[in-house]
Amino acid sequence: MDQLPNLGREQEMLDSMGLKSIDDLFSDIPEEVCRSDPLPLRGPQSEEEIWSDAQRLLSVNIDLDSRPSFLSAGLARNFVPTMVSMLATRGEFLTSYTPYQPEVSQGMLQAMWEFQTMVSELVGLPVSNVSMYDASTAAAEAITCAVRVKGRKATQKGVVYVSQFVPPHRLSVIENYTKGVGIELRTLEHNMDGRVNLEAAAAAAGSCAVYVEQPNAFGELDEGITQLKQIIGEKTALIVGVDAVSLGIVEAPGNYGADIVVGEGQPFGIGPTAGGPIYGLFACKKDYLRMMPGRIVGKTLDEDGKDAFTLTLSTREQHIRRHRATSNICSNETLIALMGAMHMALLGPEGLEKLALRVAATTEATKQAVTSISRVELVDPETPNFREFAVKLPGDAADAVAHMDAAGVLGGFPMGEWWDSMSSCLLIGCDERTSQSDIDALLVALSSWVEEVSA
């Protein structure tokens, strides 16, 4: 056992305490609850053996880079600069705890203050926290935060409108976070073309909040969302969920009236990692600051008048406020946010714009290619897309995905898994790494399926 420096020296340590055996250390556990038999688990392994098993088991998985892949659904098959993981895994960052002792934690505190600034710039709002778990918990806690801020003056008490086109796995998280505390979720309807129904949106005025995503679950961009704040008014919070990369070319929601912006930070900093650890972005207007969840870093001075950073506004948090806290969040995703900050800083403003243009370009190129197949039609032909678009197929999309899979192409996500009524729809996701040969492979695989079902 190579993790125990005192192995073999137990007895001398026990002797010095006047104890006879290790059992004496556990004599306070009542016999009726003691485990007498050994744990029925496998034997211990050496590092070498663990590595072999990890390699063997993980190589059974088919990774996204090993074949043409068009699966996104809110995660990015990105390229993370090599610098990022090499620096973020420096032990001083990797093995530190939440920086409760600012005098010896200035490094992470400053990095998070810089992160807050970059996120604030990205979304166009003055305040950002240090991260949420992911986009879904960021959205859910944005809603509970908005209800705390707007609840009293709302004419529709405890009511929040959520866009019809939020993916069900994210909506499920929102439902869990709002159910117990009595928040009523109502649906914000969309038109047949995928855009938010602005006339219906007027009904949300006077509720606590409206939550929409830009782009929506179909990857569609909707300029109507820029008018939502005017429609719902100052008494109702506008919460916008974003694709963070899209903000290199798409207007920052803070600039069209959003009160809170949330989103998946993952495209900056880390691979899809089977869904986690990733990190959620959370930024807001100052009115929400004292009701927001999560850690926040502030700049201050030390005793000698030197600039210094520290966690601040902790009186919102569970370790101080207990059941009156604004959230139970304690561990968050700081290390991944650090990786995100490194990635953002390497991109710079023009690098971000270029990254967004690259994603827009592969999305458009793939869309043109796929719609050249007869009997494959865009679900919403008039709407611009970013990263993803939905097509209607002449058959079951899950069947199409299985057919393409057999041909070595990960062809997208069958939308019937989200909505029964959309079983013939395929969600195709693109990213900066989508190549012409990927698109060609998708075209061949999907065409051959269409031919098969048309025959």
Place this chain on the structure above:
Amino acid sequence: MSDIFQFNGAEGSGWSQPEPMIDGATDTIPSLLRRSILPRWPRASEPELVRHYTWLSHRNFGIDTGFYPLGSCTMKHNPRINERIIQLPGIDRIHPLQPEHQIQGLLSIFYEMQEMLEICAGMDQVTLQPVAGAQGEFAAIRCIQEYHSSNGESHRDKVIVPDSAHGTNPASAAMCGYEIVEIPSGEDGRLNLDALSAAVGDDTAAMMITNPSTLGIFEPEIVEAAEIVHAAGGQMYYDGANFNAILGKTDPGRMGFDAVHYNLHKTFSQPHGGGGPGSGPIGVKAHLADFLPSPLVDREAAEDDGSTGDGYRYFWRKPAKSIGKVQQWHGNAGAVVRAWAYYRRYGRELELMSEHAVLNANYLRHQIMNPDSDKHDSIHSMPLDGAPADVVKHEFTLSMMPVKETTGVTGKDVAKRLLDYGYMSPTLYFPMIVPECLMIEPTETESREVLDKFAEDFLTILSEDPEVVQTAPHNTDVRRVDEVLAARSLVLRKELDE
């Protein structure tokens, strides 16, 4: 002081990218939606950024830097093989929605972890979805809420927590809409059964408690407590933050708990990363299993050997009355894989880990509380045990009250002075029931020599000129930080020129 926004080189100097595949892709985006002003991010090159972040890392203290006796956080060594493994494309480049047959290796690791955690805690079903301890608490309390509701008992609207509980316990229950009933600990710091009996009723939904308690002592009457709560129709919830103390020795199942969360970032060596990521799987007894977040991993015999060669096909399964999701994918898979690598190191010998964690805590407590006579004579005043106990478990608390009364030196002063000696401070002023509390958890990965030296330095601090201690730290990157100013005059981002 320099910050990252001082880098402002030429456009695109930082990091090159290929050109967009086609031109004009944004033509269809309405002008109303086009961004006009780019975020004012730094323009920095790789060499500049590598130096910047290396400089920041030098100004940060981790376990790799030195002893980190932070009570209740289990800051054990993080084996480096973990980091190497999660860089493999079979985890880093995996999408959670890939078809099951493409991710059999990952699913088999998930299954092995579910099963291992079930065995270690005496639970019937584990899900790995919650991504932090607090989220595990929230998810499990939501399951309990739906369980009561399905029994026609949604009138149960109160959750009981001891006054020594972690802050996340009441916060998590409150997020489910529960009213919190806090019960006082007994004078000895232990759970007070009379107070518990008085608090339970037909409105009790659950009790949340950790054992060993936040004082580091095992609650001897835990079985009786569970009987009281169960007799009233409530459920018992185990906060697994202190699981490192008892693994293999006893388990929450035997103690009478119905639900438990694990902290893979404490007990199973997922690095804390400056505040996360964590991973907070939950385990439950059979009667709650149908309510768990969806999906969890199951398996069936495969026709061939199965892709992993173990004879099984693994698949996602949705529990019958699932509460739905608490994280939109499958939890922090990367943390689960790290924890798996850590578990494999010990296997059935996991109990050794707890034995050494408890050995180290008791040894350090003994070294601090029993100074040799030379040392003792120079000490102004000794701390008191936070709670009387012959043995503690993985951590212990000290009350610095006598020191404060004699010299004016507070627990916070001692904590700050420890920073000068190259240690991370212990947990400060928690649990709140111990006045001037320092909570110390050495973990199993510290050598006897480190513990001896720490005890010696700790006692030296108690004999130092109080003025020196009260003005500490002296040798750190910055001196004591003005937290009041930070909260009063909020500077939460860099102000940038237009």
